[in-house]
Structures are given as structure tokens and as C-alpha cells.
Amino acid sequence: MSANKRHLLIAFLAVFSLSGVVSLVSGANGNETKTTVQPVPIREEADVSFRINRFTSPETDMNREVPARGIPEGYQLAASSAALELYSDGSLNGIAIRNRSNGYVWTSVPSDQDIKESGLNQEWEASARSPFILEYFNETSQLLRGSLLSLKGRTVETAQSGNGIRATYELPDLGIRMAIEVKLEEDNLVVRIPNDSIEETGTTRLASVQPFPFFGSVKEAAIPGYMFIPDGSGALIRFQQTHQRFDEPFSGELYGADRAVRTLSMDKSLARSPEPVSIPVFGIVHGVERNGFTAVLEDGRYNAEILAYPSGVNTPFNWASGKFILRRAYFQPTSKSMGGFNTFQKAMNKDDLQIRYIFQSGQDADYVGMATAYRDYLTKSGLLNGRPQTAQPIPLRLEILGAEKKKKLFGSSAMKMTSFDEARSIVDELKAQGVGQMSLVYSGWNDGGISASNPDKFPVESALGGDKGLVRLQEHLSGLGFPLYLYADYTVSYGKNGNFNANTDAARRISNEVMKSRWWADGADISMDVFYMQPAKAAAIAKKDASRFKSLGVGGVAIDGIGYQLFSDYHGKTPLGRAGSATEYAALTDAVRKEVGQVAVYAANDYLFPYADQLFDIPMSSSQFMYATDTVPFLQLVLHGSVDYFAPYANYNSSPREFLLQMVEYGAYPSFMITQEPSWKLKNTMNDRYFTSAFSDWKGEISAAYQKVNDALKQVQSTPVRDRSVPDWGIVETVYENGTHIIVNYRPEAVTVSGRTIPAMDFAVWGGTAG
Amino acid sequence: MIKCIRVTLLTIVLCLLAQSTVFAEAPYVTLTFDKKGYSILTQSAYLPAGVINGSAIPAAGEQAEPVPLSGPEDLYIDAKDHIFVADTGNGRIIEFDPGGKYVRSIGSGVLSRPTGVFVTADGGVYAADYGHGKVFRFSSAGELEKEYGRPQSAIFGKDQPYKPRKVAVDKQGQLYVVGEGSVQGLIQIGAEGEFMGYFGGNRTGFNMKRYLQKMFYTEEQLNQIMRKLPPSATNVALDPEGLVFTSTSGLASEGIKKLNVAGKNLLPGLWSSERIDDITISRTGHFYGIDAERGYIFEYDSEGNVLFLFGATDEGNQRLGLFKAPSGIAVNSAYSLYVLDKQRGLIQVLKPTEFAGLVHQATTLSVDGRYEQSKGPWEQVLRLNSMFDLAHTGIGMVAYKEGNYQTAMDEFLLSSNKAQYSNAYWEIRRNWLMENASTYMIAFVAIFVAWAAAKRAYRSHGFGTPVVTGWRGVKRQRFIAQLLHTFRMLRHPFDGYWELEAEGKASVWSATVLLGWLFVVRVFELYQTNFLFTGTDTININMAAEAMKVFVPFFAWIIANYLVSAINDGEGKFKNIYKGAIYALSPYLIFGIPLAIMSRGLTNMEKVVYDFSQQAIIIWCVILLFIKVKEIHGYELGETVKNIFLTIFAMLMMGMIAFILFGLSNQVLDFIQSIYQEVKIRVG
Numbered sequence A: 001m002s003a004n005k006r007h008l009l010i011a012f013l014a015v016f017s018l019s020g021v022v023s024l025v026s027g028a029n030g031n032e033t034k035t036t037v038q039p040v041p042i043r044e045e046a047d048v049s050f051r052i053n054r055f056t057s058p059e060t061d062m063n064r065e066v067p068a069r070g071i072p073e074g075y076q077l078a079a080s081s082a083a084l085e086l087y088s089d090g091s092l093n094g095i096a097i098r099n100r101s102n103g104y105v106w107t108s109v110p111s112d113q114d115i116k117e118s119g120l121n122q123e124w125e126a127s128a129r130s131p132f133i134l135e136y137f138n139e140t141s142q143l144l145r146g147s148l149l150s151l152k153g154r155t156v157e158t159a160q161s162g163n164g165i166r167a168t169y170e171l172p173d174l175g176i177r178m179a180i181e182v183k184l185e186e187d188n189l190v191v192r193i194p195n196d197s198i199e200e201t202g203t204t205r206l207a208s209v210q211p212f213p214f215f216g217s218v219k220e221a222a223i224p225g226y227m228f229i230p231d232g233s234g235a236l237i238r239f240q241q242t243h244q245r246f247d248e249p250f251s252g253e254l255y256g257a258d259r260a261v262r263t264l265s266m267d268k269s270l271a272r273s274p275e276p277v278s279i280p281v282f283g284i285v286h287g288v289e290r291n292g293f294t295a296v297l298e299d300g301r302y303n304a305e306i307l308a309y310p311s312g313v314n315t316p317f318n319w320a321s322g323k324f325i326l327r328r329a330y331f332q333p334t335s336k337s338m339g340g341f342n343t344f345q346k347a348m349n350k351d352d353l354q355i356r357y358i359f360q361s362g363q364d365a366d367y368v369g370m371a372t373a374y375r376d377y378l379t380k381s382g383l384l385n386g387r388p389q390t391a392q393p394i395p396l397r398l399e400i401l402g403a404e405k406k407k408k409l410f411g412s413s414a415m416k417m418t419s420f421d422e423a424r425s426i427v428d429e430l431k432a433q434g435v436g437q438m439s440l441v442y443s444g445w446n447d448g449g450i451s452a453s454n455p456d457k458f459p460v461e462s463a464l465g466g467d468k469g470l471v472r473l474q475e476h477l478s479g480l481g482f483p484l485y486l487y488a489d490y491t492v493s494y495g496k497n498g499n500f501n502a503n504t505d506a507a508r509r510i511s512n513e514v515m516k517s518r519w520w521a522d523g524a525d526i527s528m529d530v531f532y533m534q535p536a537k538a539a540a541i542a543k544k545d546a547s548r549f550k551s552l553g554v555g556g557v558a559i560d561g562i563g564y565q566l567f568s569d570y571h572g573k574t575p576l577g578r579a580g581s582a583t584e585y586a587a588l589t590d591a592v593r594k595e596v597g598q599v600a601v602y603a604a605n606d607y608l609f610p611y612a613d614q615l616f617d618i619p620m621s622s623s624q625f626m627y628a629t630d631t632v633p634f635l636q637l638v639l640h641g642s643v644d645y646f647a648p649y650a651n652y653n654s655s656p657r658e659f660l661l662q663m664v665e666y667g668a669y670p671s672f673m674i675t676q677e678p679s680w681k682l683k684n685t686m687n688d689r690y691f692t693s694a695f696s697d698w699k700g701e702i703s704a705a706y707q708k709v710n711d712a713l714k715q716v717q718s719t720p721v722r723d724r725s726v727p728d729w730g731i732v733e734t735v736y737e738n739g740t741h742i743i744v745n746y747r748p749e750a751v752t753v754s755g756r757t758i759p760a761m762d763f764a765v766w767g768g769t770a771g
Numbered sequence B: 001m002i003k004c005i006r007v008t009l010l011t012i013v014l015c016l017l018a019q020s021t022v023f024a025e026a027p028y029v030t031l032t033f034d035k036k037g038y039s040i041l042t043q044s045a046y047l048p049a050g051v052i053n054g055s056a057i058p059a060a061g062e063q064a065e066p067v068p069l070s071g072p073e074d075l076y077i078d079a080k081d082h083i084f085v086a087d088t089g090n091g092r093i094i095e096f097d098p099g100g101k102y103v104r105s106i107g108s109g110v111l112s113r114p115t116g117v118f119v120t121a122d123g124g125v126y127a128a129d130y131g132h133g134k135v136f137r138f139s140s141a142g143e144l145e146k147e148y149g150r151p152q153s154a155i156f157g158k159d160q161p162y163k164p165r166k167v168a169v170d171k172q173g174q175l176y177v178v179g180e181g182s183v184q185g186l187i188q189i190g191a192e193g194e195f196m197g198y199f200g201g202n203r204t205g206f207n208m209k210r211y212l213q214k215m216f217y218t219e220e221q222l223n224q225i226m227r228k229l230p231p232s233a234t235n236v237a238l239d240p241e242g243l244v245f246t247s248t249s250g251l252a253s254e255g256i257k258k259l260n261v262a263g264k265n266l267l268p269g270l271w272s273s274e275r276i277d278d279i280t281i282s283r284t285g286h287f288y289g290i291d292a293e294r295g296y297i298f299e300y301d302s303e304g305n306v307l308f309l310f311g312a313t314d315e316g317n318q319r320l321g322l323f324k325a326p327s328g329i330a331v332n333s334a335y336s337l338y339v340l341d342k343q344r345g346l347i348q349v350l351k352p353t354e355f356a357g358l359v360h361q362a363t364t365l366s367v368d369g370r371y372e373q374s375k376g377p378w379e380q381v382l383r384l385n386s387m388f389d390l391a392h393t394g395i396g397m398v399a400y401k402e403g404n405y406q407t408a409m410d411e412f413l414l415s416s417n418k419a420q421y422s423n424a425y426w427e428i429r430r431n432w433l434m435e436n437a438s439t440y441m442i443a444f445v446a447i448f449v450a451w452a453a454a455k456r457a458y459r460s461h462g463f464g465t466p467v468v469t470g471w472r473g474v475k476r477q478r479f480i481a482q483l484l485h486t487f488r489m490l491r492h493p494f495d496g497y498w499e500l501e502a503e504g505k506a507s508v509w510s511a512t513v514l515l516g517w518l519f520v521v522r523v524f525e526l527y528q529t530n531f532l533f534t535g536t537d538t539i540n541i542n543m544a545a546e547a548m549k550v551f552v553p554f555f556a557w558i559i560a561n562y563l564v565s566a567i568n569d570g571e572g573k574f575k576n577i578y579k580g581a582i583y584a585l586s587p588y589l590i591f592g593i594p595l596a597i598m599s600r601g602l603t604n605m606e607k608v609v610y611d612f613s614q615q616a617i618i619i620w621c622v623i624l625l626f627i628k629v630k631e632i633h634g635y636e637l638g639e640t641v642k643n644i645f646l647t648i649f650a651m652l653m654m655g656m657i658a659f660i661l662f663g664l665s666n667q668v669l670d671f672i673q674s675i676y677q678e679v680k681i682r683v684g
Helices: A002-008 A009-016 A111-116 A122-129 A368-380 A420-432 A467-478 A536-551 A576-594 A606-613 A636-637 A656-666 A695-716 B007-016 B206-215 B219-225 B354-367 B372-382 B389-400 B405-414 B419-463 B463-478 B480-491 B493-502 B509-529 B543-566 B575-584 B586-599 B602-634 B637-683
Strands: A076-080 A084-088 A097-098 A106-109 A132-137 A143-147 A154-160 A165-173 A177-186 A188-192 A205-211 A225-229 A236-237 A248-255 A281-286 A291-297 A304-309 A317-324 A331-332 A341-343 A351-361 A396-401 A403-407 A413-417 A438-443 A482-487 A492-494 A515-522 A528-530 A558-560 A598-602 A614-616 A644-649 A671-673 A719-728 A731-736 A743-745 A751-753 A756-758 A762-766 B030-033 B039-042 B044-054 B076-077 B083-087 B091-096 B101-107 B114-119 B127-130 B134-138 B142-147 B164-169 B175-179 B187-190 B194-200 B233-238 B244-248 B254-258 B275-279 B287-291 B296-301 B306-310 B326-333 B335-341 B346-350
Touching: A076 A165, A084 A177, A084 A304, A084 A467, A111 A122, A132 A177, A154 A281, A154 A331, A177 A751, A177 B419, A225 A368, A248 A614, A281 A304, A281 A317, A281 A368, A281 B142, A291 A317, A291 A368, A317 A576, A331 B101, A341 B480, A351 A368, A351 B219, A368 A636, A368 A719, A396 A420, A396 A614, A403 A644, A403 B091, A420 A438, A420 A467, A420 A695, A420 B083, A438 A467, A438 A558, A438 B164, A467 A536, A467 B493, A482 A536, A515 B030, A536 A558, A536 A576, A558 A576, A558 B134, A576 A598, A576 A606, A598 A606, A606 B480, A636 A719, A636 A751, A644 A656, A656 A695, A656 A743, A695 A762, A719 B326, A731 A751, A743 A756, A756 A762, B030 B389, B044 B194, B076 B114, B076 B275, B076 B326, B083 B127, B091 B114, B101 B405, B127 B164, B134 B164, B164 B233, B175 B233, B244 B275, B254 B287, B306 B354, B346 B354, B354 B372, B354 B389, B372 B389, B463 B480, B480 B493, B480 B509, B480 B575, B480 B586, B493 B602, B509 B543, B509 B575, B509 B586, B543 B575, B543 B602, B575 B602, B586 B602, B602 B637
Parallel strands: A396 A438, A396 A671, A438 A482, A482 A558, A558 A598, A598 A614, A614 A644, A644 A671, B114 B164, B233 B275, B275 B326
Antiparallel strands: A076 A084, A084 A097, A097 A106, A132 A143, A132 A205, A154 A165, A165 A177, A177 A188, A188 A351, A205 A317, A225 A236, A225 A281, A248 A304, A281 A291, A291 A351, A304 A317, A331 A341, A403 A413, A492 A528, A515 A528, A719 A731, A731 A743, A743 A762, A751 A756, B030 B039, B030 B306, B044 B346, B076 B083, B083 B091, B091 B101, B114 B127, B127 B134, B134 B142, B164 B175, B175 B187, B187 B194, B233 B244, B244 B254, B275 B287, B287 B296, B296 B306, B326 B335, B335 B346
């Protein structure tokens, strides 16, 4: 295997050299030692694997003219600020925004010519010309759709309100009245539907509302640019003249489906659910680095979707909007055999609905600028705390599994996977190998092992060394300056617990069933019912736990579950909506942090951003929807420099070399999941998905991967991103505020960018402190 | 080879929903399977790597507008990795280069509805045209060379339909045609168009109803109802050695077959799903099948072990890597998979990951018998997934070849590979015997001599009298004697039952202790029998369920037997039936444990010894049970047989009543609950 020897020449390849493997990128073998350098101009025959939406594509349309539009006829100036002017027709059926810095006009209604040329049917034309699209349930619980104009509604009243206008609309056929307020706040446009303005006098019940759906819409590729959608790390839908046929728009439900309402279907499909939508943002760019806006869903975002229609789905327009859900349809079972009927939520969600549009122009008008705008917005509103982050070198997240429940002849017992003392020597060994900073996460420390009991956790499992062992580990780590996070999940209870009674403490579905699911382990006769805890109950348990942690001297808690699972709770007289649950979870996290010291959160949605010291398992890809043309690290662009964030476990990735480059590109710190014992012992347990974790198998990889990522990212810790660009397919350059440039080359051959040669499947760092 | 797979996919989906983003790298889960057929989660084996867009294909002639692929039904990759697509709706074959760029169209104007395409090593293109009912051959330059119409041979059959859907061509230029409704098998046609016969047909499974119908129905009636025909093949492919693979839809097993020259299936019992629509074989003999309904892709090594199962259908969210209606699959020389999507009119490219590359390398080396070289890759595979059973077997094979039998045995135990475990154990036992046989023989002889000497000394000199009398005293104790009565039952069953009934040689108390012992023996047997001979996995043993399995039939028997004999002039009292039933199991009570211990010393080669002993115990117990019924109730032979049948019938009835009661009560509860719920929800 001579290829293997050649791999060894390069240090990082030595780590991941998998001899003779047909590498992910065809022709990877043997190219590393080539001295010839590929020119950068875009290659016609660039490998198809870089041209897919797993990567960001280079900008090719930068010089195309962006057709300007005037203020539509009949619109009058309604408000103005230093940066913007707001125009509207007399009845607020449409709005136009003029950016004073460059005169660019955005409208909520496409031009008459575009509408005429696009051959819209009546329904869609009405939607395009209306200030909102509605969904509603009629008397027979049917979900129907319409817009102000298609439902023969009218504006009954308009009035000046603050720095803007307020209009009240009436849909006499449905017996519905509703008001929209539009106002300017500095360089922001704010669209608001006050909840108390919604009146339902007939039998029709509102299901959802989308204000100004066609704001910034583009017919086919009439204007060059793209839409940004918050799918996973982030994705773009570029405007294209021709493309394959798409059947569905992007409709991303913020924070995932609500368990209390949606029945999650279980079929024999191997499909995974798409990536989460964890931030309430979308955006549209008209001409890259010319004009753009970032839309942030504010009030009402806990029951909302972000919709993005690529051209060709129903209409030739590309359009994106926020959709606020007021009522949901659900299935009301009446018997155990799943008999029942379809109905919908009786009471409307009691939130005001508000979208904020932040405008960008010039250099800032791209997804990087959007990320910066959103970061500024979060910081200003106190939704992102600039906490002190880890100082050099970068932290490694080492997740250690302590014990797991194993079935025995009678009952079950805790099977040791890593004791506290073994964890200590693992840390020492990695430190000796040059890992300078670590976040040690210890799971399965609780009584009986990780899947034995929750929320009851104490006493600390004696097979691992008990309280004393834990304290010794904590003291040892404190001495080294490494934080220790104990793992805790505050969403589910495993069966009945001392602290938890399913009948009184479990959340309930809208149909009044106790919210639970069943977890199985394949191959072994193990299963358990897990109950979803009422958020308030979870908070109370967390508080008790926190004081226990404190008394043990533990300085950190890694909180799982609540960061990415958000549900309403219908127990008792007054249901708790998702907004309430989020508030409850935020308070929980804050309280634990205040008591214990440090908190890390797994796969956090935005409502936990301000309370977490470290974010784990940040999405590193988009769902790769076919209509999406690019994946972008939007979430990372927002968070970098504000909070430490970590990639998912590197030892479960099937393409470790590429994943390492991705961590460097995305500024994400590496994570590994480790046990002392061989991982096959976890077979026939609830955690049989950890199929590789033995420390002896991974220690070499861990320190090598760490060194490699550290070489790049130590230069830019606590530094936000200034710019990101893609010189060619498979090559990404990121520039940080301190002047550091990091160029990552995913290609199987060396490339030269700005006079610097980057070897195949490698990266280069310069500028800033790197010199 | 895995014969049955308990795909509890539900499980995985459930657990993954609850997990964070840990394993999200492909839009589908990738599984491998252990020897017992349970799924094991693994790293992605293939990741979406792009799309060959079918919408921008230039039309033949002067038309300016591109004509997109329309309902394409087959895909073939030739030796140069060029991709050929049967563009069914547009009546043409499209060729793409390895990078997915359009090269040319073949057969426009000639073809009507090409549903199958095949390219030979010298570049000849064959198209199975369903519309024309012919197979067309084009030269490598794309010119029409030959048409293969309906075979003229009388053997082919006059009424036999000839609707070619797929075609494969071997090195001699013989065609294997999949024809619609061709139930006898593939239509084999010579290079010049002569009919050669049918090849590798499927058989219908045995069906009791059909068998009875055949016996009793008239010819006419049979003709009317016997429309059930064996399923015909859906696709055909050739492996690098020229062996024919076929896929069949609607078969629970053998959905994929590998046929030798005689048409015999070389991979009997291969597991797949029931909707395999296309198969493809890599140059190293790994083969793939695609399920058109669920979008599953199965990958097997050349011996038919399932390596990976992955892929899913697109239920509307249009993610790259999910298929709407997959109609064809092909693999190129770099193991990249190309999946044709009929409905979307495009080809998705899936590339093997670094992990899949290792598995491919290791399995190829292993199958070739190059075990030393396979060691490195297998160790890497195990490092990346320590639950990968095939890797444990692979490492075990390496250790076995190296003479490292203990390691081999441990690895085979981990991967539950009984055949290889037996071999490794045989070697270890042989070595052990070679080393220790003489020592143990000497010890054995010494003990025997000592025993004989002691016996002699006792007889002649009264040596050791206190021990002997003490032992006899113990044996004479009433309760001990009652327990030891089991031994008497073995040798003198008739006397034994008489003594049991009339002389109080057994009591309810002793019987109950023995009943407990019965369960102990059962548990010992479950846990201690050599795993070569057991079907159960110790991890899955549920004590309560095992207790039910032992005690429920036992008590059902005695109750049923008592009730039946009470109305049948039986003399037996309930007490005696109870005692008798337990003592009838004496052979099991006595020999169960020794047999389990003995099994641990046996290998597969001596399986017959174990099986024989086990059956002997069962038969012995049955005979004792028979004698029990006869003796306890004082029956004649005929009455005994009648009584036993009635007892069994009564047991069945009891089971049925229990089942009905249980089912009914559930229904009633459910009914009441649903009324309550409806009233509450609708009114309240």
C-alpha cells in the first residue's frame, strides 16, 4: 500500500490516512505530492461533488445590472427616518421602502408588468396584491386559504401611528377583522399585527397569517440575487432562470414540530428529519453586495414558519415570508385503537405578531452582512451575551460516558464504561499529548447509569467512584483549569421517578393525553416509556439539582433536550404555549448557571443563546433541499466571537478528513465521544448507537485533530467574522475582524489563492496575529 | 448469510427523533446487520454527491429547445464509466460522460419505448424496447446493427408474450431478456437471434389450498382458478465473471438471485425487501439492489452478507439523496452509485465515504482469502464501528489462520458466527486434549482403581463403614427418599407409579420442590448450554416469561387432565395427577443439567450427540407421561390414548377461552373509553 506511505508525508493525513480508501473526492490519492499548482479560474469540468449544495458556490453574477424600480403609482410618503422612507397606497394594501443611501426601492407588490407577464391565476394575483395571506378553518373544520383581495376584504380604517401607519382590515364574508401596523425604527421596518386587533365574529376561525408575503419578491431571475433560509446552519436559494421542477416550497417550522399538537408519524422509512430551524431569520438579496434585507420574526415566533417559494412552485416568483400560526389542526383520538376525528385548536395563540426588516446596502448586502446585522440585533436586544470565552488555545469537547444500564439475570445494573479516575487519566494523557484546553462533559454519572433514571439522578453512581470520585475529578480538572460539565436532560422522565409522577407532572397533549414516547433498543428486550415533563416541573427539579451540584463542588452542567425540543403543555386549566415553555426553559438555564457557574446547551435554539457559556452540537450543514443552491454557515457567522460553539462528535463522521476542514471553515471546535471500555459493550443497551468510543482507539486521532484545528482557530478565538468568500468551487476564504485570513481547500489538488498555495484537502492561515 | 432480518426500523426512527444533531450527515440512516438479523446503526456509507440534471439534454435534429428526460426506466454504466440512460418517454438512449456531461443520443427515431439498456465491453449498445417488442443492437458509433424480434422457435410457445423490458448480454453475445409476464424465466437468445431456452425461472411457493384444489378439482375448474403464476423477474445484471443476477418483485426471500450456468441460485435464502427493481454489481463482486417503493438500497458483499442498508423515498421535502421513484441503479469503478429517478427525470450520484471504502477493501480481501492483508482494514473498520459483526468475523478469520484460536473464538462469539466458532473451538479442544489427555487418563484410571480398592476394602474389611451407613441413613430419610424416587421412575416406571400413588413414595411437598427444581434446570439449560446449540440469546431472556413458559403448560396439563379424567372414569386424584406429572419429567430433572454441561465440550461436528440426547430425554418424558396417565387412572391402553388426546384438546380450549376473554375485555374497555372521550370532547 504505497499510497499509504505517501499519505504519511503530510502530518494531518497521517492521522486520518485510511489506506487505499476510495476517497470521498475522486482521485484524492497520490495528488498530495504534486508540485504543480492549479490555477484558480473556474474549471468547466469541476468535479460534480463540489457543485452541489453542500458547499457555497462562487459568486458569478456580481456585475449584472440590478433593475431599479420607482415608487409605485399612487403611493404616498407615510413615514421617514434617517435611513428609510416608507410609502404606501391609501388603504395599506401595499408598501414600498426607499433606502435613502442609494435610492433603491423595495415593494410588497410586484410590478404590474411582472404580474401580467407571469400569467398568475386569479387567486395568486390576489395574493400578490394583498397585504396578507390567510389560512382559516370553516364550519366543517376544513383548512382553506385566501388573501385580503381574494376574500373580498377591504380596508376600513387607516391612521397615523407613531412613525408609521396602522390599517384595519375587514373580511365581511368570514366575519374577521384585523389590524396591521407598519412603522420605521431607524433603519428598520417593523410590521406588527396586535393580537387584540384580531376579531372573529363569525364561525370562521383563523389558522395563520402571512403579512406582506411578496415583499422583495423576484420574478424568475429578473434581478440577480438569492433568498436566505435558516435551514440548519443556513442555506441560499439563488434566483435561476431555468432549473428542474420543484413541487414544494421551503416551509421551516421554527423550533421544530410541537409535540403537543403534531402526531409524529412513525413509518419504516430510513429518512431523517430535516435540519432544525433554530433562528427566526430569513432574507432576500437583490444583487449581491448591492441591496438586501434581513427579516427577523420577533413576537409570535414560537408558533411560526418561514416560507420560501423558489420560482416555479405555483408562481414564477421567488418569494419568502414569515407565517404566523394562530391555530393548528390536530387529531383527537377517542380510543386506544387510534379512532378519533380531526379538529383544530379552540383558543387562538395569544401572541402579538411582529416582523422586523433590517436593510443592507453595498458591501453588507449579502448573507455575511445579514449575519452581522442579525448579530448586532441580538446583541442590542440582549439576546446574545458577549460572555468571556475560552482564551487560547481552543477548547476540545470531550464527552465521556460513565455508566450505562445493562440487563442482568434479574433486573439490571450499572455497567461501568468510564470511571471518574479513568476519566482523570484520559484527560492527563490528552494533556500530555498537547491538548491545551478541554471542556469535559460527563454523562451517565447518575445512579444506575445514563438510561437508568431521569430526572432522579442522585446518588452519584458508586461503580464509577461515587461522590468522592466525582469530587476528585472536579478538583483535578479545576487544577488544570478545565471546566467539568455534568450531563443533565430536563425534557424527559424515564418512567416513574421519585421526583416525577407521570399523571401529575407530565405535560399533556392538546388532546389531553399524557405526552410520552417509547424508546427501544434494537436487539435487546429493552424498552421504556419516557414522559415529557412540564417545563415548570423541570425547572423545579433543575433548581434542586443545581444546589446538589453546588454542594458537590461541580462547576458546570451540560443541559440536553430543552435546547431543541419545545412543546406547549395543555395540562390544567390554562395551557402553557410554546412561548411560555421557552421562557420557562430560559429561566431554568439561567438559574442553573447562576447557582453552578457554567452551563453548556446542546443544539440550542435562539431562546437559550443568552444563557449558555458553550453551545454543543451546532448544525454543520443544511438539509440539502434540491431548490437550495448553497449551504452557508450563517449560524456560525452570527455566533463566532460571541460564544464558544462545538461541532457534533467527530468520531461518528464517515468522512473525517472533510469534517475536519469543515470545522476549520465554520470556526467550530472539535468534539469527541469517549469511553474507557470498548464500545461493543454498549450493544444491547439503550445507547447502542455509540458504536465507536473506546479511548484506546481514538487517542491518536483526538490530539492530532485538535492540533490541526487549533493551528487555525486559535488565531480567531473571540473574534467575529468580517467577511467570507468563495474564490472557486471547493475553496473558501474567511476573514476575521482581527485581520486573520483562513482559506480552506476541499479539493483533491493544491490551489493558489492570492499568491498562496494551499495543499490538497488542507488550509492556510495568514494575517492578524498569524503574521 | 442472514436468513431473516428483524428490521425494527421503527426503533431507530423513534430514538433518533429524540437525539440532537449527532449523526446528521446524510438525509437517511445507514444500517448494517448482525448475524442474528438485528440492525446496527453505522456511519453513512454513501453520501449524496450531486445530480446529473436530466432537464438540459439537447434534442436530436434541429430543435433548439432541450428535451428533458421523460420517465427514464433503466441505467447502465459501461467499462469506461460512461452512463447510459434509457430515456423511455422520448424513445432514445442518452450517454453521459463520467462527470455527468451529456455526450450523445442513440436510437432517436428507431426506438419507441426503451425500458432497458446494456452496453458490451466493445461498446455495442443494446436497448430493450417495450413499445416495439424488440431488442435493438447499436454499434459503438450509434448505428442500428440488429433487431431481435420475437423468437420463432416452437419451444418458445405461440401464446407466450414477448414484451422485452430489460436485457443483459454475456461475452458470447447471448442475450438474457426480461420479458413482461415471462414466468418461465429469462428469455435466452443467441447472438443471431435463435431462441436458446428459458433461464432461472422462479417457482411458486407451496400452497396447501392449491395442493388440495389440484387433488379434487376437475381440469376445467383448475384452469379457471389456477391463474396464480410465479412472479417474473424485474431486472437482470451480469457480474464480472459473467454470472447472471436477477431481481424479482414480490418475493419475501430470494428477491435477488445469483444464477450459475445451469440456472441454479447460488445465494439461496438471501434477504432483501420485496420490491427490488434493479440490481448492479461492482467490479469486485459487491452487489446492490434498490427498492422502488421505499427507496432502500441494499449493499451485499460477493457472498451475500448485507453490508449496508440505506436510502429513503422523498415524501415531499425534496432533499438531495432522497428518491421520488427510483427506477434504476448502477455502480461505477470507483463504487459511486448512480440512482435514476423516473419521476423527477434525473440521476442522483452517491459517493462512498471513507468508512465504506474500508469495508469494501476488507470484504474484497477476505473473500479472496487474503486474510493477512485484510487484517489492517478490518481493524480500521472495527475502530470506526466496534459493533460491525462482519468485521469481528473478519478479524476472527485472520486470527484463526494465524493459529490464534482463542482470539478467533472470542471474535466469533461476539459476531455470533456459529460455524466458525465451532471450528475455532474444535482446534482449541484438540490442543487441550493433546496436552492434557494423558494426565487426565492417568487421573481417571487412578480414581477408578482407588474406588474399586475402597469398595473391596469395605466388603472384606468393613473399611469406611460409618460413611456408608451414614449415606444410607440419609437416603432413608423420608423426604430425601421421596426426591430420589425420580431415579426409580427412570428404571421402573410402572412400579414407580404404583409406589408413588399407594406407598407414599412421593408427597405433594416433594413434588413441589421438584417443580421448583424443574425451573432451575430450565434456567441452567438456557444460560449454560453451548451457544452453538441454542436458539435464544441470553440477553433476551426474560425470567417472568420463562417461568410462564414452564408453569402455564404444566398446570394447564394437570388441570385439563384432571377434568377430562373426572368425566371419563379416571381413578386418579388431583394430588396424584400433580405428583405423577412432575415425576414423569424425571429424565429431564436428572439429565437436563448434565446435558447442558456436556454440550459445552461439543462442537458442531458432534451436534448429533447433543441432539440425540436431547430427543432421548424428551421421548423418555413423553413415555413416562403416558404411563402416568395409564397407571394413575387405571386405564387400558386405548382409554389412555383417548384420555391424552382429550386432555390436549381441553388445553387448547382453555387457551382459546383465555385469549377470547382477554381480547374481549380489551375491546370493551376501549369501547367505554372512546364513548367517554367523545362525550367529554364534543360536549365539554
